[in-house]
Amino acid sequence: MNLSEVTERISRKLESSGAQPDRQKIESRLRRLVEEFGVNVAEAERTVTGDLAREHNLPNLGSSSSDLRPINEIAPGEWVTIEGKIVSLTPSISPSIAQNGIIADSSGAMRFVVWSRANAPAMEYGHWYRIESAVVDEYRGSPNLKIHSGTTISQMEKDVPLLPSITPSAELTPGVGSVRAKVIQDWDVLHERMLQTGLLGDESGTIKFVIWKEEGKEKLELDTVYNIYYATVDEYNGRLSLTLNTAMYIADEGDIEVGRNETEIQGALVHVAPGSGLIKRCPVEGCNRSLSRQNYCPVHEIQSNFRYDLRLKGVLDDGERARNILIQRDLVEKLTGITLDEAISIAESNPIGMDEIFYRVRNAVLGRYYTCSGGEFAGRMLVDSCVPVTFKPEELAALLNRAGGEAA
Amino acid sequence: MRPQATFEREPARRIFASEFRETRYQFKEDDDEKSPNYVIFPTGIRSNRIFIVGTLTEKQRQGDQNIFYRGRVIDPTGTFFIMAGSYRPEAMQQLARIEAPAFVAVVGKPNLFVTQEGNCLVSVNAESITVVDRETRDLWVLDTARETLDRLDALGTTADSRKAQEEYGTQPEIYRKIVYDALSQVQM
Ligand SMILES: [Zn+2]
Numbered sequence: 316m317n318l319s320e321v322t323e324r325i326s327r328k329l330e331s332s333g334a335q336p337d338r339q340k341i342e343s344r345l346r347r348l349v350e351e352f353g354v355n356v357a358e359a360e361r362t363v364t365g366d367l368a369r370e371h372n373l374p375n376l377g378s379s380s381s382d383l384r385p386i387n388e389i390a391p392g393e394w395v396t397i398e399g400k401i402v403s404l405t406p407s408i409s410p411s412i413a414q415n416g417i418i419a420d421s422s423g424a425m426r427f428v429v430w431s432r433a434n435a436p437a438m439e440y441g442h443w444y445r446i447e448s449a450v451v452d453e454y455r456g457s458p459n460l461k462i463h464s465g466t467t468i469s470q471m472e473k474d475v476p477l478l479p480s481i482t483p484s485a486e487l488t489p490g491v492g493s494v495r496a497k498v499i500q501d502w503d504v505l506h507e508r509m510l511q512t513g514l515l516g517d518e519s520g521t522i523k524f525v526i527w528k529e530e531g532k533e534k535l536e537l538d539t540v541y542n543i544y545y546a547t548v549d550e551y552n553g554r555l556s557l558t559l560n561t562a563m564y565i566a567d568e569g570d571i572e573v574g575r576n577e578t579e580i581q582g583a584l585v586h587v588a589p590g591s592g593l594i595k596r597c598p599v600e601g602c603n604r605s606l607s608r609q610n611y612c613p614v615h616e617i618q619s620n621f622r623y624d625l626r627l628k629g630v631l632d633d634g635e636r637a638r639n640i641l642i643q644r645d646l647v648e649k650l651t652g653i654t655l656d657e658a659i660s661i662a663e664s665n666p667i668g669m670d671e672i673f674y675r676v677r678n679a680v681l682g683r684y685y686t687c688s689g690g691e692f693a694g695r696m697l698v699d700s701c702v703p704v705t706f707k708p709e710e711l712a713a714l715l716n717r718a719g720g721e722a723a
Numbered sequence: 724m725r726p727q728a729t730f731e732r733e734p735a736r737r738i739f740a741s742e743f744r745e746t747r748y749q750f751k752e753d754d755d756e757k758s759p760n761y762v763i764f765p766t767g768i769r770s771n772r773i774f775i776v777g778t779l780t781e782k783q784r785q786g787d788q789n790i791f792y793r794g795r796v797i798d799p800t801g802t803f804f805i806m807a808g809s810y811r812p813e814a815m816q817q818l819a820r821i822e823a824p825a826f827v828a829v830v831g832k833p834n835l836f837v838t839q840e841g842n843c844l845v846s847v848n849a850e851s852i853t854v855v856d857r858e859t860r861d862l863w864v865l866d867t868a869r870e871t872l873d874r875l876d877a878l879g880t881t882a883d884s885r886k887a888q889e890e891y892g893t894q895p896e897i898y899r900k901i902v903y904d905a906l907s908q909v910q911m
Contacts (some may be wrong), residue, residue, distance in 0.1 A: 410866050582775050583735070583866070585735045585830045586851070591860075604888060630732060632734050632735050634735065634736055634737045634866065634870045636731075637731070637733065637734045637735065639732075682827070682851070682855050683828070683859050704862055705858070708911045710865055711911060714872070714902075714906055715906050717872055718872060718899055718906060
């Protein structure tokens with residue numbers, strides 16, 4: 316970072332509080348700290364700002380790294396001192412990390428990592444610590460406290476109970492969050508290290524959750540309301556999910572009226588998955604599973620009295636995100652122009668049978684643009700409505716304008 | 724802890740032929756054999772899958788033991804070279820059946836190949852090819868124009884786009900002009 320930029324920033328900060336700082340003096344102090352004493356620029360900026368604030372009698376201006384800060388006000392890039400309670404410790408994922416977890420105060424909570432190189436004393440779960448001169452950086456879109464060899468950690472005698480504030484799921488941001496939510500779906504686990512995954516819902520909407528296998532971690536019960544404190548909120552392609560390995564969760568009395576979040580997506584259908592087209596379903600009451608080619612139900616074995624159905628499993632992709640969608644019979648009939656009865660008679664008279672319907676469905680929809688809306692289940696959108704996108708001249712005009720400006 | 728993210732399918736990026744042709748830079752996120760190969764496009768986004776719609780103008784069957792098909796797909800800015808081989812039998816059968824000329828939608832993987840002379844050839848390894856109509860082609864031009872303009876607006880603000888600027892010295896005005904010219908060929 317350029318020192319004259321920093322000088323300018325410090326000067327403006329002082330000026331906005333009514334002081335008249337001497338830019339030359341600021342720059343020479345910065346230079347001295349950085350060049351002679353090897354202080355990094357961010358720290359030098361804080362020191363000089365703090366000194367000048369005192370000189371100009373502006374006590375609120377120069378929060379230096381030694382001033383105690385509430386956790387929810389800390390932004391990436393700062394050097395900070397905080398006092399907080401260790402509310403979660405997670406197993407280290409790498410030998411270069413001595414400890415990682417979540418530290419909280421009454422204002423909020425933040426992930427932290429202690430580097431092995433820091434040679435810091437191990438912190439204990441449930442205890443309060445004063446942490447001086449830690450650095451905050453950004454990890455997966457949220458602030459993360461890094462404890463390095465220059466950080467001082469001291470255990471405090473304090474034991475103030477912390478009541479984490481509950482956030483509506485729709486207002487969560489990446490980092491750490493606490494919710495009161497009901498388990499509304501329990502999905503199949505597709506990964507051997509995963510204990511459970513599904514959907515949580517509260518009044519504001521729904522959010523996916525994951526619990527990875529770890530000693531002492533228990534599954535959530537379906538249809539039960541939980542207070543979940545200090546879960547990790549991750550973001551991927553604009554969608555949030557909660558990882559409960561850092562969290563403490565306690566079943567709660569009462570019920571929640573879960574807010575529905577129907578979503579609408581527009582994109583190109585870039586994949587039609589096997590299992591699309593004409594399928595056979597198990598006739599046993601309440602089963603309805605799709606049968607294998609040999610009419611085999613994974614639960615009820617051979618079923619020759621199956622019933623036929625049409626469906627489409629595919630991927631709708633808007634160029635930013637690829638989403639799995641599942642379209643049921645009536646919409647498949649509309650999109651492809653093939654009714655279930657026609658599909659059955661084609662399949663029964665065709666040498667390749669049901670594959671012929673798969674190809675016809677695929678050829679009718681693959682590579683075309685659709686707008687689909689529906690709710691989400693097990694990472695897949697269950698489509699309630701699906702219409703082809705049509706060309707709109709006003710969109711072309713708007714894009715020409717955007718691309719060409721004056722040339723348009 | 725592996726993030727759930729790893730299970731999500733990569734989106735198929737939209738790109739015009741004239742930008743795709745300039746693509747040179749590819750990388751892997753880690754040394755793992757199974758980790759995907761990405762390219763970075765000049766307008767600054769990583770990709771291991773693209774979606775294109777254009778006119779298939781010719782196709783050729785090649786090879787004796789290992790049969791594969793080559794095709795040329797034209798968009799308003801240039802030509803995509805499409806390949807479909809036996810490792811993707813469905814795409815190969817699809818391409819084998821389509822009579823050129825036809826509007827086609829192609830989903831595929833960007834493929835860079837450096838010749839012994841050091842020339843870089845960029846093509847698309849097709850995962851699927853289907854016949855579509857003119858309206859789908861027009862929608863794709865709009866879609867690709869929008870995505871390209873969004874990338875140009877974000878140039879320099881993401882790690883991938885800074886990498887693109889470094890590798891290609893991307894000049895936004897040139898790509899804005901390409902987008903404008905492509906849109907101009909769509910009938911109102
Ligand atoms: Zn059954």
